[in-house]
Amino acid sequence: MSADISGWRKPVRTITESNDQTGSDVTDDVETAANHDTDERSSTIDSAAAREHPEVAETVAKIKSLRKTIDNIDGAVIHLLAERFKATSQVGVLKAEAGFAPADYKREDYQIERLQRIAKDAGLDPNIAEMYREFVVTEAKKRHKRIADAGGDPGVLDVFA
Numbered sequence: 011m012s013a014d015i016s017g018w019r020k021p022v023r024t025i026t027e028s029n030d031q032t033g034s035d036v037t038d039d040v041e042t043a044a045n046h047d048t049d050e051r052s053s054t055i056d057s058a059a060a061r062e063h064p065e066v067a068e069t070v071a072k073i074k075s076l077r078k079t080i081d082n083i084d085g086a087v088i089h090l091l092a093e094r095f096k097a098t099s100q101v102g103v104l105k106a107e108a109g110f111a112p113a114d115y116k117r118e119d120y121q122i123e124r125l126q127r128i129a130k131d132a133g134l135d136p137n138i139a140e141m142y143r144e145f146v147v148t149e150a151k152k153r154h155k156r157i158a159d160a161g162g163d164p165g166v167l168d169v170f171a
Contacts, residue, residue: 094146095153099164102154106162112154118147 060067105112121143129139157164 091146095149098146098150099153099157102150102157103162103164105154106158106160112151112158121147 060070102112104110122140125139125143126136129136
């Protein structure tokens with residue numbers, strides 16, 4: 011079922027939810043395109059439009075619920091990345107102590123194949139897995155180099171390194 015939304019304000023950003031305690035699932039605020047450096051199409055649903063079209067308010071409520079799930083997943087991903095970088099920092103210390111170079115291209119090739127296979131099995135575009143791999147490998151190598159340059163001292167790493 012779709013509603014005639016031709017009278018609504020033109021979409022500009024994203025569907026937004028009110029953070030007040032009233033339980034409102036929509037906001038009266040509409041952002042203008044001039045505030046954003048993007049050509050992408052997006053939507054803002056105001057309270058009046060939601061009152062006129064209850065199915066829109068229901069959709070916004072479903073989106074709000076899904077966004078809570080997304081936020082939880084994002085939090086878990088950040089915590090997992092923190093754990094991953096703690097482990098790769100330990101690898102960096104061991105490499106520095108043994109005199110190994112920060113890069114291990116054989117491991118990188120293995121990771122490319124492994125992560126692309128995992129992505130395909132999970133129904134994820136392998137390019138996304140490659141972007142992730144490129145990010146974590148590049149960051150790990152930078153950290154390994156800093157550890158090696160500091161004589162194996164992982165204390166050279168900080169939250170913003």
